[in-house]
Amino acid sequence: MTKCAREVMEILEAYDLTQCAHSAAQLAGCDEKTVARYVELRDTGRDPAERARRARSIDPFLGKVEELVEASQGRIRADVVHDKLTAMGFDGTDRTTRRAVAELKATYRAGHRRKYRPWIPEPGMWLQFDWGEGPRVGGRRTQLFCAWLSWSRFRVVVPAWDQQLPTLIACLDTTLRRIGRAPTYLLTDNPRTVTIDRIAGVPVRHPDIVSAGKHYGCVVHTCEPFDPESKGGAEHTVKIAKADLVPTEANLLEEYSSFAELVDACERWCEKVNARPHRAVGAAPAERLATELSRLHVLPEDPHLLALGEERLVGFDQTISWGNVRYSTPDGHQGTKVWCRVTGDELVIVARTGSGIAEIARHRLSTPGNPRIVAAHYPHHPDDGSVLRLPKPRPRTAAEIDFLALGEGAHRWLTEAAAGGVTRIRHKMARAVEFAHVLDAGRVDQALAVAAAAGRFGDRDLASILDHLAAAAQPGPVVVVDETHSTQPGTAGWGRVGA
Template identity: 50%
Template sequence: MKSDGEIMEILNAYDLTGSYRAAADLCGCSHHTVKKAVEDRAAGLPAAGRRARLIDDQRQLLEGWVQDSRGKIRGDKAHEKLVALGYEGSQRTTRRALAEVKAQWRLGNSRVHRPWITEPGLWLQYDFGDGPVVDGRKVVLLVAWLAWSRFRVVIALRDRTAASVFAGLDRVFRMIGGAPTYVLTDNEKTVTTGHVAGVPVRNRGAVTFGRYYGVSVQTCQPADPATKGGVENAVKLAKDDIVPKETNLLGAYESFAAVQAACAQFTETVNARTHRGTGRRPADMLAEEARVLHAIPELPHTAALGVTRRVPDNTAMVSFERGQYSVPDSLVGQTVWVRHHPGTDEVIVCALDDGGPVEVARHRRTGPGNPAVDPAHFPHHADKTPGDYRVRPRNAAETAFLALGPGARVWLTEAAAVGTERIRQKMAHAVELAALTGRADVDWALGHAAVHGRFATGDLDAIPAAKDTDPTRRRSSEHTSLAQGTGGWDLFGKTIIADGAEQ
């Protein structure tokens, strides 16, 4: 219910505007309230005012506190102040009255935004978001937003250092097909070192980066994210779709490459949808905007990536500050950039691919005589153990012998280890014997000879000859067991004559 004074204000506002909704906006109430007050007046009824409340006497204090705090004062704090002044009402009443005063204050003090109309190829905004956790470390999401086409790009970074950010922006430029005129971001230390009389002092690295690509790096007002609201909204969407949460039912990422794949999928998906503001797909609008973007150098900006090192042709290791660090073996013979991560004991190695700079290795800092090696950088490497020789035939005779089977390989290894004489003649004899008796039997004999150390002349002939020729030898099968039975006890106490008859 409204007080008598508020009813009069509503009626005056309606007489001035002639519209229920316009009067409601001026008075901070519902247009249904305005309509009821106007209809009651037209019918000659008294205004349906509400009874006076205890909080009405304190309304002027509430208005002053809201004005002084610019609408930030909380209901519990306002109630504490009123109680100290002798107010005896409930906190619920205070909160409701304070909400009404705040609503009235916002009508004249809220910030009104004007639509931002920009030219194609003029502005690009970028910001950062907290990505998923991989291997105990939180990934950084670099989100870029092209203002005219609403094209969004999300790139996963391992950190927010200048080298990583500049490398990520280079990849963004190459993905959109050029560089814009202005790049807008927050007052990060990678861009702004401080402010003097409200004027931002640019980081020399950011100035060098902008000069290299022909862009002007600008920063928004401190603590005013609304000046780059486009990319702020893009960051929110990217985090909702990429970072695992209970709402999106995403699982944990196994590797950094999986996060990169998720970012690429999000970029493709979001730019293929029709944008609500333009009614067109950002991917289609980018094709038009790319025509007016500035061309970028063929080689990326590498000044912040570190010192250059050439990977040798015969080993995937680079030297940096008296230590050696491994890189993927696919980079042998190429140039890489090595730097020390500020504030940590990590060494980062970057290389170039078709999309620009990319981090290829990250090691703990090491010293002389203790190289840092990542086994994943040598996927085709096999450790060589002394005495473990690779059996490789080099002529027709050796090929024919080793073709007998695995037993032949074992026999050759064991026979050579004990210094067997006339080994080539024995190998040739095994091939001849296989032609007569069968390859499988000879290979079986060679394996047994190697296990039992029988490498003398004639041993290879004796082993197959003795196979299955002993009448006293019993073998187990599906129907016969080698366990001793009790059938022999049946002969106990009986005499066996020579012909096998019993007495």
């Protein structure tokens, strides 16, 4: 029976005191042969607590097991080894085989463990990024673009709807502009948006991501599979996001009502973690970023075209089509190309302007059959944009020119009279011009506006309105004549006769 460490120490202490195995056995309460065995183990430099290895039935086959483990580089299964040993005459249990295989695999791994030098990043050299699953917005899944500068540990988290290439480049542009400058290298995993193929183990870069790297002055690198430094470093960014962001009561929630709320939550989290000291470097990332900025290079003024989104052609009705929905643009971009991208639940439209590339419109996303038209984009159409617009008077004869020269009231009177089917319009227009020669043209134009608003187009209505305006210091509210209005007195007074 094996003694515990305390009992072994008592046995050795008793022997050192008496220098006699018999006496030490009496003091320790054990057999003197036990005392002699532990003393011998200690004197030969072996561990007294080490158990003596007993012979096993698999010992004659250990050489074969070691050969199989070595040939398979530690990958062969114990059940396969057991079948081979059984065919060679081994009559032990599979449990014995599993124990022997596990011991030899551990020995093989210890002798063939990979050795590498720890990666120590330099300031201004590396930016690592990867994707992580984000909270839901209105039941829809989101993605978190997680990036950090390897030296300063400055972190940036940008939410997005997907991981497509334009979204990736737009998130990179947002990250670099939030940092303020760009590093030399960009390091990430091997997604299809970055690595499109591998030939003889060499990654083939996506041409668009290479173009984006050249635009920002960065070289895009991908991590080496199974490499603890490059791949582990890239994935550590996502581990940070998952541990610190998604979802905890202290940080992000499981779901948000709008994408803007998620953006604000991510920005607040970044401000918090970048302001507190980082355990690995002993300083706040924001403080180290101030030092690292001098080693970063300047960003181009305009973002990469893929970051702007997809191209669209502006029609002559000042609209573009996105997802079978028409969205309006300001005047001056007809027939030119613009770029559209989805940011949260909004469509952002960007175009080249006199001062460079700039955002010209932003719309809430809509569905087919529900276009997004902003009235401010059509200052030359002050109405509601309907197809049935009021005709604009265009005078041709001298009489028409004289009448419409009176002012806006004359324009409105003519439009309303024509729409109402008024007869003898030319005669009434001539009478108005005659009144303007006698009276002030402004008063006549005002009377015409009142007549158009009240719907009074009779032969003597204009003269009556002119008399009323001359007598009244301030004209009262206009009463529009319609079928629901009557000047006939009511019969309520007759009800009081019999009272």
